[in-house]
Amino acid sequence: MCTIIVRHQMDDWCSTIVASNRDEFYDRPASAPQVLRAKPRVVGGRDEREGGTWFGLTREGLFVGLTNQRSFGARDDSLRSRGALVVEALSQGSLEGVERYLRRIDPAAYNEFNLIFGDGDRVCAAYARRDAREVELEPLGAGVHVLCNDRLGSPEFPKADVARARVLALVPDGWARLRPHLEEILADGSLPDAAQVPPVPPGAPFDQEVARHLQAICVTTPVYGTVSSTIAAVSPGRIEQYWYADGPPSETTFVDVADLIRSAG
Numbered sequence: 001m002c003t004i005i006v007r008h009q010m011d012d013w014c015s016t017i018v019a020s021n022r023d024e025f026y027d028r029p030a031s032a033p034q035v036l037r038a039k040p041r042v043v044g045g046r047d048e049r050e051g052g053t054w055f056g057l058t059r060e061g062l063f064v065g066l067t068n069q070r071s072f073g074a075r076d077d078s079l080r081s082r083g084a085l086v087v088e089a090l091s092q093g094s095l096e097g098v099e100r101y102l103r104r105i106d107p108a109a110y111n112e113f114n115l116i117f118g119d120g121d122r123v124c125a126a127y128a129r130r131d132a133r134e135v136e137l138e139p140l141g142a143g144v145h146v147l148c149n150d151r152l153g154s155p156e157f158p159k160a161d162v163a164r165a166r167v168l169a170l171v172p173d174g175w176a177r178l179r180p181h182l183e184e185i186l187a188d189g190s191l192p193d194a195a196q197v198p199p200v201p202p203g204a205p206f207d208q209e210v211a212r213h214l215q216a217i218c219v220t221t222p223v224y225g226t227v228s229s230t231i232a233a234v235s236p237g238r239i240e241q242y243w244y245a246d247g248p249p250s251e252t253t254f255v256d257v258a259d260l261i262r263s264a265g
Helices: 082-090 095-104 158-168 175-186 208-213 258-262
Strands: 003-008 016-025 030-037 042-047 055-058 063-068 113-118 123-128 136-140 143-147 224-235 238-245
Touching (some): 003 063, 003 158, 003 175, 016 055, 016 063, 016 175, 030 082, 030 224, 030 238, 030 258, 042 082, 082 095, 095 113, 095 123, 095 136, 113 143, 175 238, 238 258
Antiparallel strands (some): 003 143, 016 224, 030 042, 042 055, 055 063, 063 113, 113 123, 123 136, 224 238
């Protein structure tokens, strides 16, 4: 139940800020940000089970973030890797290239997913559904956008409204003052009232109380939860900031990993 928050065209010192939590089963192996492709230089965390990434950037400020579309059924392991698709999208080198790439893919070849991507100038969302003929693209304007495991604005994820309101309330400020607030928001493990949580359908793999825990921004359950966090800031043509917490942000210190993307190596 990942959460990706995008704050676009609200700060003078950069164009777009991305703050995101990756939620996953604790036993799924993953590595901290590294170079995933040399030309063009693509950097992101690596899913060690299937390869690919859930969030990555290029040196020129292009970013792509992935959330799986929530399903109460089993995933189809015979389909193509969604994380590998993120690396391929970033390798297109431009936002226009990502859009062209997504228009070419067959949504039925993947388990369903959502993307949010941008280049410091524009931001877009994308939705891939197996019963659709093509990926749906949605251009986004200035403001705060929060993508969980459904399309933007879905009533199924009240935590998106909480995150959006908190980030929208942050006054424009420099990085040194904004970053601690973003870290605090990502670390928020508070639970909504039970009445705010949409009911799970009969036969769901988890009960209503687990569904309530999944509505925290920082998720904690016995087997599944927030396993890492990323905060990045981009402007057209460059990366301004890139920080990573290799664990739940409620317990883990963010470290500066921008040298990975800025390095000429």
